[in-house]
Amino acid sequence: MGLKGIEDIADRVIKPSVLRGVTLYTALTAIAGCALFPILWAVSGSLKSAGEVTTPTLFPAHPQWSNYREVFALMPFWRMLFNSVLYAGCVSAGQVFFCSLAGYAFARLRFRGRDTLFVLYLGTLMVPLTVTVIPQFILMRIAGLTDTPWAMIVPGLFGSAFGTYLMRQFFRTLPAELEEAAILDGCSPWQIYWRILLPHAKPAAMALAVLTWVNVWNDFLWPLLMIQRRSIATLTLGLVRMQGEYVARWPVLMAASILILLPLLLLYTVAQRAFIRGIAVTGLGG
Amino acid sequence: MFVAPNLAAVAVFMLFPLGFSLYMSFHNWDVFTPAKFVGLANYRSLITDPLFSIALRNSVVYTIGTVVPTILVSLAVAGVLNRKVKGISVFRTIVFLPLAVSSVVVAVVWQFVFNTDNGLLNIMLGWIGVGPVPWLVDPKWAMASLCMVTVWRSVPFATVILLAAMQGVSENLYEAARLDGAGELRQFVSITVPLIRGAVAFVVVISIIHAFQAFDLVYVLTGRNGGPETATYVLGIMMFQHAFAFLEFGYASALAWVMFAILLVLTVVQLRLGRRRAAQEEQSWA
Amino acid sequence: MASVTFEQATRCYAGAERPAVDRLDLSVGDGEFMVLVGPSGCGKTTSLRMIAGLESVDAGHIRIGTRDVIDDDPKDRDVAMVFQNYALYPHMTVAQNMGFALKIARIRKLEIQERVSDAAKLLDLMPFLDRKPKDLSGGQRQRVAMGRAIVRRPQVFLMDEPLSNLDAKLRVQTRNQIAGLQRRLGTTTVYVTHDQVEAMTMGDRVAVMRDGVLQQCAAPRELYRNPVNVFVAEFIGSPAMNLMTLPVVDHAVALGDWRVPVPREITDSTGELVVGIRPEHLEINGTGVEMEIDVVEELGADAYLYGRIANADNTFNQQIVARTDGQDPPLRGSRVRLRPQSQHVHFFAADGRRLPFSRGTG
Numbered sequence: 001m002g003l004k005g006i007e008d009i010a011d012r013v014i015k016p017s018v019l020r021g022v023t024l025y026t027a028l029t030a031i032a033g034c035a036l037f038p039i040l041w042a043v044s045g046s047l048k049s050a051g052e053v054t055t056p057t058l059f060p061a062h063p064q065w066s067n068y069r070e071v072f073a074l075m076p077f078w079r080m081l082f083n084s085v086l087y088a089g090c091v092s093a094g095q096v097f098f099c100s101l102a103g104y105a106f107a108r109l110r111f112r113g114r115d116t117l118f119v120l121y122l123g124t125l126m127v128p129l130t131v132t133v134i135p136q137f138i139l140m141r142i143a144g145l146t147d148t149p150w151a152m153i154v155p156g157l158f159g160s161a162f163g164t165y166l167m168r169q170f171f172r173t174l175p176a177e178l179e180e181a182a183i184l185d186g187c188s189p190w191q192i193y194w195r196i197l198l199p200h201a202k203p204a205a206m207a208l209a210v211l212t213w214v215n216v217w218n219d220f221l222w223p224l225l226m227i228q229r230r231s232i233a234t235l236t237l238g239l240v241r242m243q244g245e246y247v248a249r250w251p252v253l254m255a256a257s258i259l260i261l262l263p264l265l266l267l268y269t270v271a272q273r274a275f276i277r278g279i280a281v282t283g284l285g286g
Numbered sequence: 287m288f289v290a291p292n293l294a295a296v297a298v299f300m301l302f303p304l305g306f307s308l309y310m311s312f313h314n315w316d317v318f319t320p321a322k323f324v325g326l327a328n329y330r331s332l333i334t335d336p337l338f339s340i341a342l343r344n345s346v347v348y349t350i351g352t353v354v355p356t357i358l359v360s361l362a363v364a365g366v367l368n369r370k371v372k373g374i375s376v377f378r379t380i381v382f383l384p385l386a387v388s389s390v391v392v393a394v395v396w397q398f399v400f401n402t403d404n405g406l407l408n409i410m411l412g413w414i415g416v417g418p419v420p421w422l423v424d425p426k427w428a429m430a431s432l433c434m435v436t437v438w439r440s441v442p443f444a445t446v447i448l449l450a451a452m453q454g455v456s457e458n459l460y461e462a463a464r465l466d467g468a469g470e471l472r473q474f475v476s477i478t479v480p481l482i483r484g485a486v487a488f489v490v491v492i493s494i495i496h497a498f499q500a501f502d503l504v505y506v507l508t509g510r511n512g513g514p515e516t517a518t519y520v521l522g523i524m525m526f527q528h529a530f531a532f533l534e535f536g537y538a539s540a541l542a543w544v545m546f547a548i549l550l551v552l553t554v555v556q557l558r559l560g561r562r563r564a565a566q567e568e569q570s571w572a
Numbered sequence: 573m574a575s576v577t578f579e580q581a582t583r584c585y586a587g588a589e590r591p592a593v594d595r596l597d598l599s600v601g602d603g604e605f606m607v608l609v610g611p612s613g614c615g616k617t618t619s620l621r622m623i624a625g626l627e628s629v630d631a632g633h634i635r636i637g638t639r640d641v642i643d644d645d646p647k648d649r650d651v652a653m654v655f656q657n658y659a660l661y662p663h664m665t666v667a668q669n670m671g672f673a674l675k676i677a678r679i680r681k682l683e684i685q686e687r688v689s690d691a692a693k694l695l696d697l698m699p700f701l702d703r704k705p706k707d708l709s710g711g712q713r714q715r716v717a718m719g720r721a722i723v724r725r726p727q728v729f730l731m732d733e734p735l736s737n738l739d740a741k742l743r744v745q746t747r748n749q750i751a752g753l754q755r756r757l758g759t760t761t762v763y764v765t766h767d768q769v770e771a772m773t774m775g776d777r778v779a780v781m782r783d784g785v786l787q788q789c790a791a792p793r794e795l796y797r798n799p800v801n802v803f804v805a806e807f808i809g810s811p812a813m814n815l816m817t818l819p820v821v822d823h824a825v826a827l828g829d830w831r832v833p834v835p836r837e838i839t840d841s842t843g844e845l846v847v848g849i850r851p852e853h854l855e856i857n858g859t860g861v862e863m864e865i866d867v868v869e870e871l872g873a874d875a876y877l878y879g880r881i882a883n884a885d886n887t888f889n890q891q892i893v894a895r896t897d898g899q900d901p902p903l904r905g906s907r908v909r910l911r912p913q914s915q916h917v918h919f920f921a922a923d924g925r926r927l928p929f930s931r932g933t934g
Contacts, residue, residue, distance in 0.1 A: 020470075027366050032380040035442070039387070041406045042395040102292035117293070124300040128499050128549055130522065130542045134310065134529050135303030158295030218388035220502045225530060236390040240506055243394055250398055257391045268386035272379060276446055458659035461626050466673035466724075467647040476672075480663045 039261070046254035067255040074245075074252065076230060077259065080238045085263075087152040087234065088216040092209045094157035099208065100201060103167025104193050108179065118168070121161040129221075137225050151226040152234075156216065163208055170204035171197065206274040210267070217264060235260045311540035328540035338541075340516055341524040344429070348520055349497040351433040352440060356493055357486065359437065360444035365474050367445065368452045378449075384442045393506035396435045397422065425517035428508055432518050436503060440496070444489045451485035452478055487560045491553055498549055501526060521545055574727040574760060576600040576623060580632035583618055592618045594784040595632065600762060600777075605754050607763045607775035610807070615784040616764045620730050623762060624653050636727060652721035653730040657737060658713050660705040660720075666692075667701040670719045691719040694753070711742050718750070722757070729754070729761040735770065747774060768808055772796070780804050802924035805848050811876060811893050813850045817922070820845055827861040827890070828881040832912060835929040838919055845927070848918035851876060854894040856902070860911035863892055868904050875901035882907065 047063040071077060105111070106118050136155060145151045174197065182192045198205075220236045227233050233241075242256055311329070314322045332338050367378055384392070399406045400421035408418040421431040455478060463473045479486075501522035504512070510527070512519025521541070529538035578598040584591040593615040600606040608616035621627040622634060625646035633640045641649050652673075660669050667688055674684045692698045695715040705713055714734060721729055734750070735743045751774045754761050765771055771778045772792040779789040780803070788800040792808075799805035799813075806812045818825040824833045825847055832847065854861070867878040875898045880888035894910050902908050919927040 021371070024366070024369070024371065028374075028377045031363055031366060032377055034438075035381045035383055037406070038392075038395050038399050038438070039383075041399055045398055098292045098295070120301070121296060124296060124304070127300070127304060128495060128542075128546055130499050130525055131307050131539075131546050132300060132303040134535055134539055134542065135306040136299060137529075138306075138535070139298075139303070155295075155299050158292055161296050161300060164292055164296075214386070218390070220388070220390050220506070221526075236388055239390050239394060243397075243506070250401070253394060254398060257394050261387055261391050264386045264388070265383075268383065269379075272382075276382060456659070458655050458657060459661060461624075461646075462653070462655060462659040462661075462720075463672075464626070464646045465624060465651065465653050466720075467676040468672075469647075472676060477661065483663075 042254045042257055045250055046258050048251050064251065067251045068259065070252050071256045071259055075238045075242055079231060080233055080235045083232055084217050084234045086149065088213045090153045091156035091216045092212040095160065095163045095212045096205050096209050098158045099160065099163030100167045100198065100205060101193065102164040104171050104197060106164065106168040107171035109189060121164060124161045125165065133221065140226060146226055147228045149232050152223065163212065166208055167204060170201060174200055203277065207277045210271050210274045214264065307539045307542055310536050311543050313536045315535045324536070328537050332540055332544060337524060341519050341521045344519055345498055345521045347429060348433060348500065349494055352436040352497050353490060353493045355437045356440045356444050357490060360441045360448055361479065363441060364445045364448040364452055365478065367449055382442050382446060384439060389439070389502040390506050392435065392439055393503050397507060400431050422508060423514055425515040428513040428517040432504060432507060435507060439503065440493060444493065447485055447489055448482060451482040455481050491556055494552060495549055498545065574637035575602045576728055576760060576762060577635040578619070579635065581622060581629055581634055582631040583622060583627055584630050591784050593622065596786055598779055598786060598789060600760060603758045603760055605761045605763065605774060605776045607765060607771040607778045608781060609765055609768055609771040609778055610781035612766060614781040616781050617732055620732055620762060620764045623728065624651055624730055625649055650726050651728040651730055652724045652726040654717045654721050654732065654734045656733045658717040660713055660716055662705050665702050665704055666697060666716050669716055670723050673724050687723045691722045694722070695719050710738055711746065714738060714746065727760065729759050731761065731763045733765050750774065769810065772808065780807060800926050802846055802920050805918060809850055811851050813848045814892050815846055815848050816890055817844065817846050819843060829884045830861040832917060834919065837929045838927045844922050846920040846922065848920060849912050850916065851893040851895040853913045853916035854910040855913065856896055856908050857911035858909060860909040862907060862909050863894065864888065864907050865902055865904055868901050870898060870901060872898055874898045877902065
C-alpha cells in the first residue's frame with residue numbers, strides 16, 4: 001500500500017470533524033461541570049457526618065440521611081414551604097391576571113392619555129430597587145401590615161409595570177383579526193379579553209408566571225424587612241436564620257440548602273421552556 | 287376599567303415611593319419621632335462620610351470585577367452552546383440551572399465551597415500542593431470570592447440572553463463565511479459577536495445596574511457588616527445598614543438617590559458610547 | 573478554472589424515504605455554464621451544496637478538476653457561491669463584504685482594494701461601496717453577492733437561484749448580465765433554478781432533475797426537441813407540451829376524429845402510447861383535430877387557445893392547448909381544426925420513456 005496510502009487513510013479517519021467533536025464535548029462537559037460543582041459539593045457535604053466534613057472526599061463513606069431529618073427539627077420547614085408557596089402563588093396569579101388586563105388595555109383599547117401613561121410605566125422600570133424599598137417599608141408600617149402575610153402579597157398582587165410591559169408587547173404581536181371577528185360578533189371588551197385573547201396569551205402568561213414565582217420565592221430583602229415571626233417566614237429567611245444560628249454545622253446547612261433548592265429545581269425541569277423564554281423575552285424586550 | 291387596579295398598584299408602589307424617598311432624603315427621620323427638615327445636610331454628610339467612599343470604591347470594584355468576566359465568559363459559553371449537536375439541550379439545561387437557585391442558597395452553598403478548612407476549593411488546591419486560601423476571612427480575598435460567586439450566578443442569565451440573540455443570526459451567513467475561508471473562531475469574532483451587539487449592550491447595562499445595587503448575595507455570603515474589615519462593604523449594604531439598623535431613613539434615602547443618579551449617568555454614558563463604538567468598528571474593517 | 577464532475581454522488585437524509593440526490597453522474601466542462609433545473613425537492617440545491625461542501629456526500633465522488641473533494645473543507649475547495657437570499661454580512665459595507673474572503677486569505681490591502689474596485693466597476697457598484705446591505709435595493713444586493721464571488725477568482729461559481737427574489741423585469745435584465753459576465757470571465761459555473769425559462773436561456777447545457785435523479789442533461793435545444801421522457805417533455809417549454817395517453821388502433825392514434833399515424837417501429841411493441849405535441853406545433857387548418865375553444869389568452873404577438881378535443885360523437889375528454897398568431901385569434905366557444913406538424917410529434921411509452929423512431933417516415 002505504501003506510505004501515501006496509509007497517510008490517506010489516517011487523514012480520513014482522524015477527520016477534522018471528529019477532532020472538532022471531541023473538543024466540543026470536552027468544552028461542554030467542562031462548562032457543565034463548572035455550573036454544577038457547587039451544588040454537587042453541597043449534596044456531598046449534606047450527606048457527610050460532622051467529622052467527615054473536614055475530609056477531602058467527594059463521596060461520603062456512609063451517607064448520613066439523618067442530616068436531612070435534622071433540618072426539619074431545626075426549622076419549621078413545611079411551614080416555611082407553605083408560606084413561600086402561598087406568597088409566590090398569590091403574587092404570580094395576581095400578576096398574570098392584572099398585568100394581562102392592563103397589558104391588553106394598553107395594547108388594544110383606546111383611552112385618553114394611554115401612551116403617556118405607558119411611557120411613565122416604562123420609566124419606573126429604570127428605577128433601582130434601593131430607591132423604592134425604604135418608602136415601601138414605611139408604607140407597610142403605616143398600614144400596619146408589617147409582620148403579616150399581607151405584606152408579602154399585597155405589593156405585588158395587582159401587578160407591576162414590568163409585567164404589564166411584557167403582556168402589552170405580547171398582545172401587540174397577536175393578529176388584530178381575532179378581536180375584529182369578536183367585535184363583529186358583538187362581544188364586549190371584557191368578553192373579548194376573557195374568551196379570546198387570554199387563551200392565546202398562554203406562552204407569555206406562563207413565562208410571566210414562572211418569572212414572578214421565582215422572583216417572589218427567592219426574594220430575600222423584602223421578607224427580611226417585613227417578617228419577624230417564624231410562622232410566616234419564607235424559606236429564604238429560614239435558611240439565613242439557620243446560617244446564623246448554626247454556624248459551621250455544614251452538613252445540616254447543606255442539607256437545608258438542598259431541600260430549599262429542590263422545589264425550584266422541580267419547577268425548573270417542568271417549566272424549563274417557560275423559564276428560559278421568560279428571561280429571554282425580558283432580555284430582548286428591553 | 288381594565289387598567290385601574292394595575293395602575294393603582296404601580297402608582298402606589300412605584301411612583302409614590304419614588305417621590306417620597308426624595309422627599310425623605312431632605313429630612314432626618316427615624317420613624318418614631320416626627321421628621322425634621324434638614325435640607326441638603328444629608329447629602330453633605332454623605333459626601334464627607336469616609337464609609338461612603340469605601341462603599342463606593344467597593345461597589346465600583348465589584349461592578350467591574352463581575353461585569354467584565356461575566357460578559358467574556360458568557361460570550362464564550364453561549365458560543366459553545368450555539369450548536370445543533372446531539373445532546374446540546376441537556377448541556378443547555380445544566381448551564382441554565384443556577385438561575386433556579388435563590389441567591390440565598392447560592393451564598394450558603396458557596397460559603398461551604400470557600401470554607402478555609404474544608405471547602406472544596408482549598409481541598410482541590412491541596413491536591414496540587416497549594417496552601418489553603420482564606421477566601422472569605424481575609425480582606426484581600428473576600429472581594430475576589432464575592433466576585434467569583436456573582437459571576438457564577440450571572441453567567442447563566444447573560445448566556446440565556448446572548449444565546450437567544452445568537453440564534454437569530456441566519457445560518458446562511460455562516461455558510462457564506464465558511465466558503466470565504468473563515469474558520470470557527472473567525473466566524474465567531476467577525477460574524478456572531480458584531481451581530482449580537484445589541485444583546486451584549488443590554489446585558490452590560492443590566493449587569494451594571496444589578497451589581498451596583500447588590501445586596502442579597504453580599505449579605506448572606508459575607509455578612510451584614512460588609513465582610514472582614516469592610517472588604518465587601520458595598521453601597522447596598524451601607525444603605526440597608528443606615529435604614530434598618532441605624533434607622534436613619536433620611537440619610538439612607540439620600541444615599542439611595544445618589545446611587546440612582548450615578549446609575550442614570552452611567553447608563554446614559556453607556557448608550558452614547560455604544561453608538562460611538564459602533565461607528566468606530568465600521569472604520570476598523572476597511 | 574476547472575471542471576466539476578459528479579460520480580455516482582449520493583446524499584441521503586436520515587429518516588427520508590428516498591435519497592435527496594441519487595447516484596448523480598454529471599460532468600461540467602471547464603468554463604461551461606451548467607444549469608440544474610427541476611421542481612422543488614428535486615435535489616438540485618442539494619447537489620450544488622455538495623459541490624460547495626455545505627452538504628456531505630454519503631456515497632460516490634465529486635471532483636473539482638482531478639481532485640476528489642468530498643473530504644475537503646469548503647474553504648479549501650476554491651469555490652464561490654451566490655446564495656438565494658444573498659447572505660450579505662449586514663454589519664459590513666459593500667466593500668467590506670466583497671473583501672472579506674480576501675482579508676482572511678491575508679492578501680495585501682492594496683490588492684484587495686484593486687480587486688474589489690475591479691469587480692465593482694464590472695457590476696456597476698462603485699457608488700455603493702460604502703453602504704451597508706440594508707441601504708441597498710434587491711437588485712443591488714444581488715450584484716454585491718455576485719461581486720463577493722467574483723473577487724475571489726475561484727475555480728467554480730455556484731449560484732443558488734440568485735434571481736428568485738427579484739421582480740420579473742429585473743430578473744430578465746440580470747439574467748442577461750449574469751450570462752454575459754460568465755462568458756467574459758470564463759469561469760466554470762453551476763447554476764440552480766426552478767424556472768425553465770432561465771435554464772433555457774442561460775445554460776450551455778441544462779440538467780433536469782426530479783426526485784433526486786437526473787432525467788436528462790443536454791443543450792437546451794436538444795431538451796426541447798428530443799426530451800428523453802414525459803417529465804422532461806412537460807417541464808421544458810411554456811405552455812407545456814400537450815401529452816395525451818391514447819390506445820393504438822390500426823397503427824394510429826385518434827385525436828378526436830383525426831388519426832395520427834404511428835411509426836411501425838413503435839406500434840409493434842405497445843398497445844397504449846403517450847402522444848406529445850407542443851402548442852406551437854399545432855396549426856389552424858381546414859383539416860385536423862377538432863377543438864372547441866374554452867379560453868383564449870391574448871399575449872399580443874401570440875395567442876394561446878385552451879380547449880377540448882371534440883370526439884366524433886360530440887363528447888369531450890381531452891384538453892389541448894394550441895398557439896396561434898395574435899393578430900386575429902378565433903373566438904371563445906368556437907370550433908377550429910388544428911393540424912399537427914408531423915415532424916414534431918413525440919411518442920412516449922406508458923411508463924414515460926421516449927420511443928425513438930427515424931423521422932422522415934412520419
